[in-house]
Amino acid sequence: MSDNPKSFHLSPEMHTYLLEHGTAPDAIAQGLIAATNELGGISIMQIAPEQGALMTMLTRLIGARRAIEVGTFTGYSALAIARGLPEDGQLICCDVSDEWAKIGIPFWEEAGVRDRIDLRIAPALETLQSIKEDGAFDLAFIDADKPNYANYVEELARLVRPGGLILVDNVLWMGAVIDREASDDNTLAIRAFNAKVAADDRFDCVMLPVSDGLTFLRVR
Numbered sequence: 001m002s003d004n005p006k007s008f009h010l011s012p013e014m015h016t017y018l019l020e021h022g023t024a025p026d027a028i029a030q031g032l033i034a035a036t037n038e039l040g041g042i043s044i045m046q047i048a049p050e051q052g053a054l055m056t057m058l059t060r061l062i063g064a065r066r067a068i069e070v071g072t073f074t075g076y077s078a079l080a081i082a083r084g085l086p087e088d089g090q091l092i093c094c095d096v097s098d099e100w101a102k103i104g105i106p107f108w109e110e111a112g113v114r115d116r117i118d119l120r121i122a123p124a125l126e127t128l129q130s131i132k133e134d135g136a137f138d139l140a141f142i143d144a145d146k147p148n149y150a151n152y153v154e155e156l157a158r159l160v161r162p163g164g165l166i167l168v169d170n171v172l173w174m175g176a177v178i179d180r181e182a183s184d185d186n187t188l189a190i191r192a193f194n195a196k197v198a199a200d201d202r203f204d205c206v207m208l209p210v211s212d213g214l215t216f217l218r219v220r
């Protein structure tokens, strides 16, 4: 059964079919989903399991060793990326809330990836600006405050190596990007961001209807 609003562009039947024909979340991932659901409605912030499976696969496919995440919440996307890294890989997680991130830590431990994750609690832009290893990262994932998306991409364009990948979440914003009536700050920020990166010749840009919309930026 699926009525996941994050996949609003698929019928519930098609979404269920899609879920039934991909690698299912294991017991650890399901445990983290259940723990996050206990938070109530805010759990909608967690990425969908099929997106997690895709991100683990992408991390492996590009042979990522070092990654950065902007927006960790309770750690599901971090778990997905960390599981795709080699044992000596590193994922820097940026979030302002350690209260939420603490929920994920036992699950990272259970999955054996805790020592790959470097959790940094601070405004993400400050964390990114403090990292001076230009070109040292293979993969990045942006899933935090929407008005800062363009600023995050500026820093990540410096930090991610040529040929590396920046993934950007919620780029369809539940369909609001094409709703002429929608003019709230987040919608305006995402629309402007989408137009900007599509025209940015530093990247190959592909937007896919995965969950709430996922943009792939391959650094040229």
Ligand SMILES: C[S@@+](CC[C@H](N)C(=O)[O-])C[C@H]1O[C@@H](n2cnc3c(N)ncnc32)[C@H](O)[C@@H]1O
Pocket (backbone or CB within 6 Å): 045, 046, 047, 070, 071, 072, 073, 074, 075, 076, 077, 078, 094, 095, 096, 097, 100, 122, 123, 124, 125, 143, 144, 145, 148
């Ligand atoms: C959509 S949730 C991330 C969901 C997460 N990727 C997952 O799979 O569960 C967004 C997160 O961004 C964080 N956030 C919002 N503004 C931020 C900022 N300026 N710097 C760092 N983190 C921020 C929030 O605390 C929240 O945990």
